[in-house]
Amino acid sequence: MSGLTYEQSGVDYQALDAFKRLCQKAAATTAAALSQHGMHEPAGVRGDSAYLLETSDSFLAHVEEGLGTKNLIADAMLRLTGRNFYRNIGIDTVATIVNDLITCGALPISVAMHAAVGDSGWFATIGGGEELALGFAEGCRMANAVWGGGETPTLQGIVEPQAVVLAGSALGIIRPKQLRITGDVRDGDAIIFLASSGVHTNGLSLCRAITGRLPGGYQTPIGDGRSFGEALLDPSIIYVRFITACQKAGLPLHYAVHLTGHGWRKLMRLAEPFVYHVTELPQSPPPIFAFLQKAGPIDSREMYATFNMGVGFAVFVSADHADRCVQIAVSSGYKAWISGRVRKDGSRKAVEIARANITFDADTLQVR
Numbered sequence: 224m225s226g227l228t229y230e231q232s233g234v235d236y237q238a239l240d241a242f243k244r245l246c247q248k249a250a251a252t253t254a255a256a257l258s259q260h261g262m263h264e265p266a267g268v269r270g271d272s273a274y275l276l277e278t279s280d281s282f283l284a285h286v287e288e289g290l291g292t293k294n295l296i297a298d299a300m301l302r303l304t305g306r307n308f309y310r311n312i313g314i315d316t317v318a319t320i321v322n323d324l325i326t327c328g329a330l331p332i333s334v335a336m337h338a339a340v341g342d343s344g345w346f347a348t349i350g351g352g353e354e355l356a357l358g359f360a361e362g363c364r365m366a367n368a369v370w371g372g373g374e375t376p377t378l379q380g381i382v383e384p385q386a387v388v389l390a391g392s393a394l395g396i397i398r399p400k401q402l403r404i405t406g407d408v409r410d411g412d413a414i415i416f417l418a419s420s421g422v423h424t425n426g427l428s429l430c431r432a433i434t435g436r437l438p439g440g441y442q443t444p445i446g447d448g449r450s451f452g453e454a455l456l457d458p459s460i461i462y463v464r465f466i467t468a469c470q471k472a473g474l475p476l477h478y479a480v481h482l483t484g485h486g487w488r489k490l491m492r493l494a495e496p497f498v499y500h501v502t503e504l505p506q507s508p509p510p511i512f513a514f515l516q517k518a519g520p521i522d523s524r525e526m527y528a529t530f531n532m533g534v535g536f537a538v539f540v541s542a543d544h545a546d547r548c549v550q551i552a553v554s555s556g557y558k559a560w561i562s563g564r565v566r567k568d569g570s571r572k573a574v575e576i577a578r579a580n581i582t583f584d585a586d587t588l589q590v591r
């Protein structure tokens with residue numbers, strides 16, 4: 224049985240990233256419109272996780288994000304077991320938005336939902352709409368943000384009648400301006416990892432592809448007392464409290480990364496070349512990852528290129544602030560540890576995962 228890859232499940236990052244770069248180039252031609260509002264676009268923000276607008280005394284941040292296909296697993300589990308997981312899906316949708324927003328140091332103000340259906344009757348399905356609304360509101364409270372509105376289009380012929388496409392946006396603020404996380408990474412910086420709860424919202428197309436290879440499908444036990452479907456639907460962790468706590472403590476963060484698409488390759492999202500040398504892996508990663516790798520089967524390189532592998536968020540800080548950063552994360556309710564160091568090696572850009580003997584070079588991540 225050959226090993227599965229994310230591309231085989233229908234997700235080709237090369238094609239997706241090429242389109243993103245085309246959009247960035249076209250979008251940059253519109254930046255002059257900000258001047259009429261007394262704002263401007265900071266240099267180098269195109270290609271970052273959040274878009275920034277600079278005002279006289281602050282930065283405003285804007286993010287648009289989609290959930291992906293995780294809700295299809297919730298649909299399958301509802302049919303198979305009668306259990307409704309849409310409250311978790313609501314939290315996931317908020318998490319995937321605000322975790323991108325905070326990478327620049329912005330704290331979320333308002334979050335909006337976009338829920339497109341093929342048939343308006345979807346919202347009346349067994350608790351689906353109600354549980355989704357309750358979960359989205361819960362996620363906003365976790366992010367200390369208001370749920371400001373949204374859109375619920377019925378797109379017959381585009382969206383399947385029994386499905387919903389979930390996405391949303393958020394507005395955030397950085398004030399005072401010196402709280403902005405700018406990408407000031409330096410040789411010798413410490414890499415701090417914050418643990419994930421599981422797969423979060425990335426790689427679910429590959430997870431769904433694996434389901435067809437399992438004797439019990441989503442009800443296959445993964446070894447921790449739960450089924451495959453249950454484990455996949457654990458809600459994502461929202462990391463807003465951590466960024467807020469760092470700001471209140473006056474701890475400068477040199478860069479922050481939300482580990483979603485592209486897996487651990489995302490650690491080198493910053494344009495400037497550095498080598499990100501990881502020596503300490505998660506001590507007790509969620510068991511879903513070992514199960515996925517064996518069930519696929521999926522080789523180790525593909526696992527780290529696709530999934531978060533137990534790490535949902537990462538920050539880079541000066542080495543003398545590393546212990547304090549971990550303490551702030553733990554006191555804020557997160558599991559965190561010093562995972563490695565950043566080093567300058569000429570023009571080389573790479574992620575080195577020492578204990579897994581895996582290296583991702585710059586050409587494996589081209590989002591700008």
